[in-house]
Amino acid sequence: xxxxxxxxxxxxxxxxxxxxxxxxxxxxxxxxxxxxxxxxxxxxxxxxxxxxxxxxxxxxxxxxxxxxxxxxxxxxxxxxxxxxxxxxxxxxxxxxxxxxxxxxxxxxxxxxxxxxxxxxxxxxxxxxxxxxxxxxxxxxxxxxxxxxxxxxxxxxxxxxxxxxxxxxxxxxxxxxxxxxxxxxxxxxxxxxxxxxxxxxxxxxxxxxxxxxxxxxxxxxxxxxxxxxxxxxxxxxxxxxxxxxxxxxxxxxxxxxxxxxxxxxxxxxxxxxxxxxxxxxxxxxxxxxxxxxxxxxxxxxxxxxxxxxxxxxxxxxxxxxxxxxxxxxxxxxxxxxxxxxxxxxxxxxxxxxxxxxxxxxxxxxxx
Amino acid sequence: xxxxxxxxxxxxxxxxxxxxxxxxxxxxxxxxxxxxxxxxxxxxxxxxxxxxxxxxxxxxxxxxxxxxxxxxxxxxxxxxxxxxxxxxxxxxxxxxxxxxxxxxxxxxxxxxxxxxxxxxxxxxxxxxxxxxxxxxxxxxxxxxxxxxxxxxxxxxxxxxxxxxxxxxxxxxxxxxxxxxxxxxxxxxxxxxxxxxxxxxxxxxxxxxxxxxxxxxxxxxxxxxxxxxxxxxxxxxxxxxxxxxxxxxxxxxxxxxxxxxxxxxxxxxxxxxxxxxxxxxxxxxxxxxxxxxxxxxxxxxxxxxxxxxxxxxxxxxxxxxxxxxxxxxxxxxxxxxxxxxxxxxxxxxxxxxxxxxxxxxxxxxxxxxxx
Numbered sequence: 077x078x079x080x081x082x083x084x085x086x087x088x089x090x091x092x093x094x095x096x097x098x099x100x101x102x103x104x105x106x107x108x109x110x111x112x113x114x115x116x117x118x119x120x121x122x123x124x125x126x127x128x129x130x131x132x133x134x135x136x137x138x139x140x141x142x143x144x145x146x147x148x149x150x151x152x153x154x155x156x157x158x159x160x161x162x163x164x165x166x167x168x169x170x171x172x173x174x175x176x177x178x179x180x181x182x183x184x185x186x187x188x189x190x191x192x193x194x195x196x197x198x199x200x201x202x203x204x205x206x207x208x209x210x211x212x213x214x215x216x217x218x219x220x221x222x223x224x225x226x227x228x229x230x231x232x233x234x235x236x237x238x239x240x241x242x243x244x245x246x247x248x249x250x251x252x253x254x255x256x257x258x259x260x261x262x263x264x265x266x267x268x269x270x271x272x273x274x275x276x277x278x279x280x281x282x283x284x285x286x287x288x289x290x291x292x293x294x295x296x297x298x299x300x301x302x303x304x305x306x307x308x309x310x311x312x313x314x315x316x317x318x319x320x321x322x323x324x325x326x327x328x329x330x331x332x333x334x335x336x337x338x339x340x341x342x343x344x345x346x347x348x349x350x351x352x353x354x355x356x357x358x359x360x361x362x363x364x365x366x367x368x369x370x371x372x373x374x375x376x377x378x379x380x381x382x383x384x385x386x387x388x389x390x391x392x393x394x395x396x397x398x399x400x401x402x403x404x405x406x407x408x409x410x411x412x413x414x415x416x417x418x419x420x421x422x423x424x425x426x427x428x429x430x431x432x433x434x435x436x437x438x439x440x441x442x
Numbered sequence: 443x444x445x446x447x448x449x450x451x452x453x454x455x456x457x458x459x460x461x462x463x464x465x466x467x468x469x470x471x472x473x474x475x476x477x478x479x480x481x482x483x484x485x486x487x488x489x490x491x492x493x494x495x496x497x498x499x500x501x502x503x504x505x506x507x508x509x510x511x512x513x514x515x516x517x518x519x520x521x522x523x524x525x526x527x528x529x530x531x532x533x534x535x536x537x538x539x540x541x542x543x544x545x546x547x548x549x550x551x552x553x554x555x556x557x558x559x560x561x562x563x564x565x566x567x568x569x570x571x572x573x574x575x576x577x578x579x580x581x582x583x584x585x586x587x588x589x590x591x592x593x594x595x596x597x598x599x600x601x602x603x604x605x606x607x608x609x610x611x612x613x614x615x616x617x618x619x620x621x622x623x624x625x626x627x628x629x630x631x632x633x634x635x636x637x638x639x640x641x642x643x644x645x646x647x648x649x650x651x652x653x654x655x656x657x658x659x660x661x662x663x664x665x666x667x668x669x670x671x672x673x674x675x676x677x678x679x680x681x682x683x684x685x686x687x688x689x690x691x692x693x694x695x696x697x698x699x700x701x702x703x704x705x706x707x708x709x710x711x712x713x714x715x716x717x718x719x720x721x722x723x724x725x726x727x728x729x730x731x732x733x734x735x736x737x738x739x740x741x742x743x744x745x746x747x748x749x750x751x752x753x754x755x756x757x758x759x760x761x762x763x764x765x766x767x768x769x770x771x772x773x774x775x776x777x778x779x780x781x782x783x784x785x786x787x788x789x790x791x792x793x794x795x796x797x798x799x800x801x802x803x804x805x806x807x808x809x810x811x812x
Contacts, residue, residue: 097726105733113741115756119483119568122751166607168783169774172750192601199609200777201617203483203568204748209604210575216602229585230548231504232555233578237564238529248566256737264732268725276644355724356461356641362728363629364469367736368476376746378569380489380535381482389476400532403565414531 081294088298106257106307110314113253118245121207127154127171129162134182140193143219144175149211162196172198173208185223239407247322250315251402252375254308255395258334259341259369262304263362266345269296270437271358289437293346293430300342301335308334315406325405329415333401336422340394343429344369350436369395397422444656448664456668465633466672470626470680477622478688481746483614485572486512491519491528491537500545504558507584508538513576529563536562536573608777619688620772621745623680624765627703628739630676631710632717634669636731639718658807666711673707684776694775698785702771705792709764710735712799719806739765744773764795 092098128141145152154171156162162174176194184191195212199205240247273279282292312330315321348365352358372379372386373395379387390396397418404410456462492508494501508516517534519525525537539559547553560577564570609616642648651661681699684690714731721727740746742756743765749757760766767788774784 101726101729101733109733109737112756112759113737116741116747116752118747118751120571120751121748124750167778167781169770169781190601192603194603194605196605196607199606199612200773201748202606202609202612202614203617204751205606205609206575206612207571210571213602228554230551230554230556230588231558231581231585233560233574233581234557235560235562235574237562237567237570240564240567240570243564243567243570245567248568260732260737264729268728272725354459354461355728356459359636359724359728359731360461360465360469360633363465363633363732363736364472366732367473367629368480371477371480376740377481377483378485378566380487381485383479386476386479390480404532407565408530411530 080291084291084295085298085302088295089302092299092303102261102303102306103310106261106310107314109257110250110253110311114246114250114314114319117249119203119207120243120245121204121211122148123151124149124173124204124208125153125171126150127156127162127165127174128152129156129159129174129176131179132177132181134186136182136185136191137177140177140181140216140219141175143215144212147211147215149208166196166198169198169200172201172204173212175212246315246319247407248403250311250319250321251406252399254311254315254334254402255337255373255398256370256375257311258304258308258338259395259398260366261307262300262338262341263345263348263366264300265303266297266300266342267348267352267358267362268355269299270346270349271352271355274352275354289434293434293437296346296349297339297342297430300345301338304338304341305331305334308338321406323406324409329412330402330405333398333405333415333419333422336419336426337394337398339426340422340429343426343433344394346433347429347436350433369393372396373399375399391421392425394422394425445660445664448656448660449667452664452668456672462634462669462672465630466676467679469630469633470676471683473626473629474619474622474680474683475687477625478615478619478684481614481618481622483568483572483618484612485569485576487515488513488536488569488573488576489515489517489534490573490577491517491525491534492540493519493522493525493537494540495542496540496544500548501540503588504540504581504584507587508577508580510583511576511580514580525561529561532563534563535569536560536577538577615688616690616777617773618746619684619690620776621743621769623677623684624706624743624768624772625736625739625745626680627673627677627706627768628710628735628765631669631673631707632714632731632735634672635665635711635714636718636727639715640721640724640727641718644723659804662715662803662807665715666708669711670704670707673711674703677703677707690776692776693779695780698771698780698782699775701789702768702775702785702792705789705796706764706768708796709792709799712796712803716799716803716806719803738763742766743769745769761791764792767791767795 092102126144130137130141144150150173154165156165156174165171166174174196176196178192181191181193193216195209197205197208237243270279273282316323344365348361349358352361372382372390372393375395379390379396382390401410401415401418404414492505494505505516508514519528519537522539525534528534529537539561544556547556558581560574562570562573606612642651681692685692713734717730718727721730742760742763749760749766752760770788771785774781
């Protein structure tokens with residue numbers, strides 16, 4: 077039994093490595109995607125194009141404008157004298173934010189009367205607008221504080237950011253990419269496998285070999301698992317060596333979780349494959365499943381923000397659990413108890429899907 | 443005449459195998475609904491642990507202010523260690539600590555400002571920043587109430603007022619759903635044509651097609667035309683879902699929408715044809731179409747992440763992701779209206795993408811004939 081399984085592994089690995097096209101598809105896309113997506117994924121804003129609409133000629137407004145221009149969050153790209161100009165520029169997206177300083181701003185500041193300024197934001201991208209508001213508020217608060225250094229507020233908030241003290245977006249997205257890219261690979265490879273044999277009529281040939289159904293299933297599962305693990309480790313290597321992520325957890329635990337995770341991936345892929353009659357249907361099934369699996373996992377947006385129904389569905393999503401484990405093992409030394417609470421739902425999903433796929437293969441046999 | 447026959451053949455194909463119909467209509471519904479509800483950057487009820495080491499009464503006002511915030515869900519923790527454990531296990535996003543000397547120092551204006559420490563789980567930097575904003579906002583509300591009560595002068599006194607145009611409530615769904623439509627169109631459009639040609643090669647029916655008097659250009663045209671109809675139907679459905687289910691406003695005109703969608707479909711269908719002609723089998727075609735559509739459309743189109751915040755070299759690469767042009771047009775059409783200075787350049791981008799992919803498809807097909 078063991079020797080047969082070993083032979084199967086060797087055969088599958090050789091099969092993958094022999095074909096240059098497959099070799100290319102295993103190695104190149106993950107490397108390219110890491111390089112592109114790790115840099116793309118930031119919700120932060122820098123150099124937001126800022127328009128200045130200053131109706132005030134005084135020194136105070138000039139100082140406020142200077143502080144905005146000096147901030148790395150904003151880059152001044154235009155100045156306006158009338159509301160229509162500001163409106164047109166915001167519409168056409170030549171600026172994303174307009175700082176409006178009304179006529180008597182400097183006089184109000186000097187008189188201590190409580191001056192007013194306005195920030196007009198292009199909120200087509202609501203998150204960026206929110207971030208820009210935060211930076212603008214900090215600039216204005218700093219300016220106000222410097223005007224009256226003796227007036228101190230009773231309470232200040234001191235924030236400490238744990239696990240990611242400099243708020244690096246790459247620290248957030250790379251553990252996510254480990255999960256997403258490996259899952260896509262495992263799904264792709266396993267979803268098309270049985271469907272392909274069925275469409276081309278070679279499934280019958282496989283069934284007359286002395287292999288038992290469980291062994292056939294194993295043979296179909298292994299390539300997906302192996303390629304997924306290779307891809308996950310390519311991303312992990314890039315994260316550690318190139319992006320310099322910390323790794324505070326246990327490497328062996330991460331690999332063990334990944335193996336379990338890949339079992340869920342090929343499980344889902346094989347279920348899709350066993351229900352599809354043609355490769356096109358399997359492909360469609362994969363497209364329909366993969367995107368929600370990624371989106372509902374918390375990869376791009378936190379699960380807490382989802383409506384209850386979406387949160388419920390996400391509990392059947394293995395990516396969700398692996399994501400918690402991967403982020404936890406990279407950025408914080410996640411306690412074993414928490415890891416186990418992520419591991420058992422994955423084990424459940426793997427057992428359920430592989431059992432269903434097993435029945436499908438056996439049904440094809442008889 | 444011959445073209446009409448070819449189109450009839452394609453229509454029969456579509457009707458016989460439900461896959462195409464499912465791609466055009468089921469896929470967008472599933473993707474729009476799960477993505478639309480699943481991707482929300484609007485936090486509500488973020489769980490925060492509060493540890494109060496100072497005498498209870500003095501911190502009550504602050505605690506009430508935090509409780510009153512609709513964005514926060516406050517949980518009392520007995521010690522900082524309890525709070526830290528809750529944070530490590532992911533039960534709370536952050537922890538606010540009020541130290542034991544808080545009340546004394548609050549009573550003596552000389553020792554102001556009194557620090558209140560917020561520890562945030564910054565594994566997710568965006569959420570960390572938003573949480574900090576909400577806590578500091580709640581504190582501000584409480585402070586200004588205090589100042590009013592004690593007749594204190596507001597420090598500095600510059601009021602910055604925000605006017606959020608196009609999306610006054612800053613609802614992230616309003617900008618994400620148009621982006622999702624672009625992603626769905628990329629996937630559905632490409633998938634409609636991606637497996638067709640490679641299947642014909644795999645099954646050997648391509649040779650018989652080539653033996654017929656139909657020319658290659660006509661074959662491609664017939665296939666494009668049929669799937670184009672499906673794509674348009676799929677698009678209309680997606681826009682309706684956005685308006686009806688997700689309550690996103692649509693402020694633009696149908697002319698700009700139709701132009702953008704038609705050009706984009708030409709590109710996506712062309713890409714599918716290109717992939718399936720290039721790939722010798724459906725397996726490779728599936729992988730290529732998956733890799734070239736979903737993730738790039740999600741990560742590099744501006745659907746989720748602001749292109750302006752990306753490094754310069756990556757911004758250049760995004761020009762080669764046509765979904766980017768469609769995202770810009772759709773976000774503008776939905777939220778702002780017919781702003782031609784935004785729409786026209788992006789239409790040009792889409793047109794170039796369509797022409798390039800279709801030309802490439804024709805060239806590859808011609809080469810494969812020899």
